[in-house]
Amino acid sequence: MTAEGLEFDVSLDRPGFQLVANGRLAPGVTALFGHSGCGKTSLLRCLAGLEPGCRGRIHHGGESWQSRSGTRPPHRRPVGLVFQDARLFPHLSVRGNLDYAERRRRGEGPGRAEVIDGLGLRALLDQAPSALSGGESQRVALGRALLAGPRILLLDEPLTGLDTARQREIMPLLRTIPERFGVALLYVTHSRYEVLALADQIMLMREGRMITHASVSSVFSSPDYWAFLGQTEPAVIWPGRVVARDNDWGLTILATDAGRLRVSGISVDPGDQVALRVAARDVVLTLEPPTATSVLNSLPVRVESLKQTGEGVVRVELSIGHRASLWTQVTRQSVAALRLEPGRRLHALIRPEVLSINH
Numbered sequence: 285m286t287a288e289g290l291e292f293d294v295s296l297d298r299p300g301f302q303l304v305a306n307g308r309l310a311p312g313v314t315a316l317f318g319h320s321g322c323g324k325t326s327l328l329r330c331l332a333g334l335e336p337g338c339r340g341r342i343h344h345g346g347e348s349w350q351s352r353s354g355t356r357p358p359h360r361r362p363v364g365l366v367f368q369d370a371r372l373f374p375h376l377s378v379r380g381n382l383d384y385a386e387r388r389r390r391g392e393g394p395g396r397a398e399v400i401d402g403l404g405l406r407a408l409l410d411q412a413p414s415a416l417s418g419g420e421s422q423r424v425a426l427g428r429a430l431l432a433g434p435r436i437l438l439l440d441e442p443l444t445g446l447d448t449a450r451q452r453e454i455m456p457l458l459r460t461i462p463e464r465f466g467v468a469l470l471y472v473t474h475s476r477y478e479v480l481a482l483a484d485q486i487m488l489m490r491e492g493r494m495i496t497h498a499s500v501s502s503v504f505s506s507p508d509y510w511a512f513l514g515q516t517e518p519a520v521i522w523p524g525r526v527v528a529r530d531n532d533w534g535l536t537i538l539a540t541d542a543g544r545l546r547v548s549g550i551s552v553d554p555g556d557q558v559a560l561r562v563a564a565r566d567v568v569l570t571l572e573p574p575t576a577t578s579v580l581n582s583l584p585v586r587v588e589s590l591k592q593t594g595e596g597v598v599r600v601e602l603s604i605g606h607r608a609s610l611w612t613q614v615t616r617q618s619v620a621a622l623r624l625e626p627g628r629r630l631h632a633l634i635r636p637e638v639l640s641i642n643h
């Protein structure tokens with residue numbers, strides 16, 4: 285089951301603030317990222333039908349939720365909302381909270397047992413919300429939202445306020461929701477780490493405007509957005525798939541757009557998806573393919589562009605085939621010694637870092 289697309293073109297006026305946003309929510313997880321006050325929560329509220337002042341169009345599948353001819357009320361939109369604080373009903377047990385959601389079901393949706401087992405809620409069913417930890421409360425909030433049968437989950441910083449251990453417990457669950465339950469996620473966050481670990485697509489928002497909407501790997505790899513994203517050094521993000529394990533050497537072989545890469549020290553199985561980060565400082569250029577080096581990965585590259593970025597420092601954009609790019613930083617002296625110019629072909633030794641694993 286796949287999620288149907290949500291399309292929106294909306295605006296909202298408030299004193300001193302204007303939201304003007306359009307986009308199309310893809311299946312999977314889309315991060316909505318932007319600085320405080322840029323309008324992320326306001327956009328979620330518009331999509332959920334909670335902002336009476338919202339103008340414009342919202343369509344989902346073949347259905348109109350908002351147009352000139354009318355607006356569908358919030359309870360008739362197949363949308364689930366989960367906030368930073370779980371907002372469970374305090375007078376009901378976990379079971380009672382889930383029952384309530386099921387009674388309000390808006391159509392087809394994941395089954396009760398599937399949600400309870402998928403989110404690890406069975407042992408909590410008789411507990412009162414006041415007895416739950418923050419991570420448990422958020423899992424119940426997710427379960428409650430899913431049982432109402434949404435096609436789209438709108439998550440407003442659901443992990444903020446949880447400690448790192450709890451965040452790591454919930455993130456893999458969130459990651460599996462689109463495929464397991466056929467629900468698309470729009471996920472508001474300030475955390476680059478959460479974006480990289482969870483999202484396929486990212487929408488960047490600044491001062492009420494959508495400044496880009498594209499794949500996480502393309503946005504994080506583009507110098508246009510490094511400052512906005514708070515990236516302090518040039519780097520690319522590549523998606524990869526585990527193709528083999530070399531148990532003798534403790535190595536994992538990954539297929540990426542740049543070719544096959546070897547990494548060590550990760551626990552994965554063939555078929556798992558990973559997000560890789562390659563920082564410019566972990567890329568070294570050589571003229572000849574190396575014969576003896578401790579770096580595991582050597583790839584043929586072509587110089588695309590050079591840009592002086594500091595005193596004697598040059599940022600070099602490299603391409604690998606037609607589908608992958610890479611950055612490195614060299615001194616002006618190296619530019620001369622290696623005769624670096626657009627079109628020059630060399631070899632790059634790279635050390636990728638595995639950011640996240642999606643089992």
Ligand SMILES: Nc1ncnc2c1ncn2[C@@H]1O[C@H](COP(=O)(O)OP(=O)(O)OP(=O)(O)O)[C@@H](O)[C@H]1O
Nearest residue numbers: 298300301318319320321322323324325326327474
């Ligand atoms: N109920 C409200 N009434 C009036 N102004 C509001 C209201 N809620 C938010 N605003 C204002 O609208 C703008 C957008 O706020 P919004 O909460 O959507 O931003 P945000 O990106 O979600 O911020 P944060 O990351 O801090 O949660 C801000 O200027 C905010 O002060």
